[in-house]
Amino acid sequence: MATSEEVAKLAGVSRATVSRVLNGSARTSDAVRSRVHAAMKALGYEPDVVAQSLVRQRSRALALGLFEGSGTGLPIAHFGHTGTYFYLDMLKIIERETAELGYDLLMPSRPLGNSPENYVRSLQMRRVAGTIMLALDQSDPRIQALLQANIPTVFIDALGQGSRAIYVKSDHSDGARQATEHLLALGHTRIVFMTGPTGDLPAMERLLGGQQALAKAGIVPATGLICHSGWNTEEAYRAAIDLLARCRDFSAIVTGSDMMAMGVLRALYEAGLRVPQDVSVTGFDDITLCEYTIPPLTTVRQDRVAMVRGALQRLIAMIEEEGIADPIIVPTQLVVRDSTGPVQRPAIFT
Amino acid sequence: MATSEEVAKLAGVSRATVSRVLNGSARTSDAVRSRVHAAMKALGYEPDVVAQSLVRQRSRALALGLFEGSGTGLPIAHFGHTGTYFYLDMLKIIERETAELGYDLLMPSRPLGNSPENYVRSLQMRRVAGTIMLALDQSDPRIQALLQANIPTVFIDALGQGSRAIYVKSDHSDGARQATEHLLALGHTRIVFMTGPTGDLPAMERLLGGQQALAKAGIVPATGLICHSGWNTEEAYRAAIDLLARCRDFSAIVTGSDMMAMGVLRALYEAGLRVPQDVSVTGFDDITLCEYTIPPLTTVRQDRVAMVRGALQRLIAMIEEEGIADPIIVPTQLVVRDSTGPVQRPAIFT
DNA sequence: CTGAAAGCGCTTACAG
C-alpha cells in the first residue's frame, strides 16, 4: 500500500504537491501533474482515508440512525419486526444515493451509557460529516441533543429544525385524506381508522388527515371507530381481532401502514369476511408486497426516492455550509388496487 | 471536545499515561489512574476514533457487503426487491451484535471503477478491521479478491476459505430435505421445485436437498417439475403462472424462499386453487410474515442469530489473529403451518 | 510505573 511519500519520490516532487494533484485543490503545472498521475498509477496509490479524516477533522461518512420508542437507538435493530419494511426501502435508497455522492454510510456502535450526549459525542469522535435520522418517535431525547450539537442533521419523518438541522417527510395527512375520500366516494361512511403509535409523527398526521376528510364530508368522526396498534403486522392483526369482537358496524378500515393492513387482511379472512365485498381496506406506504397480498392492496404511495434525494441534498448543503433551506414535504399519492370497493350495504353488520 | 493533551495537563501526567489509562494497556499506579479518570470525567473526554485508527493502522469498524448478480456491489441496493427481506433480518442482527462487540458497521461508498481490486483497496484504505459478506452470487469476482487480500473476512451463504477468510451458512440442503420429506409423508409424490438462481449457493443446495429426498423415497426426480425463478415475489408469481399454464400434474410446490412462496400463493389463488386442499406449498427462511400469509406458510427456519454470532465469532478470532477455525453449518428446522396438507388425490389435475 | 520522542499518512498555511 503505497503512501503519498512514495508517490512523491517516484514523481520527483514533494508530498505537498502530490496532495495538491490528488485533490485538485491548487493550480499545478501540467508537467508535474502528469508525472504525479503516472507515479500514482504505477504504485496503485490510493489515499489513506483515515489520515485524510484526521487532518481534515472530518470524514467523508454519514452516520445513520433509526430511532424507536424502545430507545435502543440501534439503527436496524427493529427492522425484523415487520413494522419497518418501509424503512428498509428507504435504507436501500439512502445507501445507493450516499454512495453516489461519495460518502460512506456508518452505523456507529453504541457507546457506554445510552445518554443522548454520549450518542452525539460518539458521532463527533468519529468525525462524521453529517447524520441521517430515520426517526420514528418524536419524543426521542436524541433529537434535541442533535439539534444543539450543531452536527449537520436531516430528520426523516420526524420534526427537527436548528441551525444545522432540517427535516424531510411525506405529506402523510394528504395521503390519508386521499385514501379516506376514495372510500367516501365509494359510499363508505362507517370507516375505522387503525392508527400506529400516535407518538410517531407519521401516525398522528395520517390519523388527522383521515379525520379531516371525514369532517369535510360532514361525517362526525366517531371515536369508537379509531383503534390503536403498533406498526407491525402482528399487533395490527390482534387489534383487528379485538375490533371485530367489539364492533362490526363499519364497512371500511383505513390502516396506518401496509404491514398493518396485512394483519388486518388476515384477521378479516379468518373471520370469514371478504375484502372488498364485506370490508374495504387501505394501507399506507406502497411497499412492493402490496401487489401480492390477497387481494392486492389499495394504498398510499410515498415517494421514497424524492425523500432521500431531498434529504441528502439538504444535508450536503449544510455540510458544505451553503446555509439552511426549508423543510421538504414530499407529496403522496393514492394507488387503487383491489382491496377497496363500493359499499354493499350502509351497515353490513348489525 | 477535549484532547488527551488537555486531560494530561489537568491530571498532571503525560499524554502517554493518559493513553495507558484509557486503554488499560500497561500497569499504572492507582493514584495516577484515578487522577486521570477524574480529569477525563471533568473534561468529558472521549478519544478521537479517527486518530486512534491512524496510529493503530486499523479502525474498529467492520465493512458490510452484499453481493448480487447485478454486480453493483452496493450492500442494501437490492433489498427493496422483495427477494431479500430475509437478509434484512440478518442485517438487523448483524447490526446489533457488532454494536455489542464495540465495532462500527461501515458501508463504503463504491470507488471509481468497480473492479474487485478497487473494492479491496477501498476497504484497506478505510482500515476496516474485517469484512462481513452477505454474498449471494458465488461467481462474484470480489470473493476471490477478498480471499487473496488477507483482510479478515467472513462469508455468509457463499463459499470462501483462505488464510484469513471463512464462511458460515445454513444447512440448506437438510432444510429442503425436511420440507420434502414432510410432503412425502403427506402422500405427495408429484412435487414441483421452484428454485432461485442456481448460481447462488443457497438455491443450489436447497434444490439438491429436495431432489435427494425424492430419490431416497424412490421417486425419480422429474426435470419437468423443476422451475426456475428469481428470489423475489414478482418473478415467482410469474413463474407460477407459467407453470400452471404448462402443467397441472402436481400436488405440491417446494419454493426456494418465503417471498417466492408468497408469489406462488397469489398465483394459485388467482387460478382458483386452494392451499393446501388443492396444492401444498412450502417456503424457506421463516420470515415473520409467514404467520400472516393466507394461509400461514409451512417453511424452513434459518437460525439467523446463530449464523450471525458464529460469523462474528469467527471474524473476531481472525482479526485478533487467534487463527482460523472451521466453517460453520447452522442447522435448519421445518416449521409446519397451514400451507401444507395431505394429498387429496394422487394427481388432482389431469 | 512514567515521560520524552517519534511516528501513523495526510493537508495546509507560509514562503519563495
Next chain:
DNA sequence: CTGAAAGCGCTTACAG
C-alpha cells in the same frame, strides 16, 4: 507553481 515545516490526536517502543 512548488517545497519545507508544522500539525491533526493519538500510541508505542525506548529509557529511566
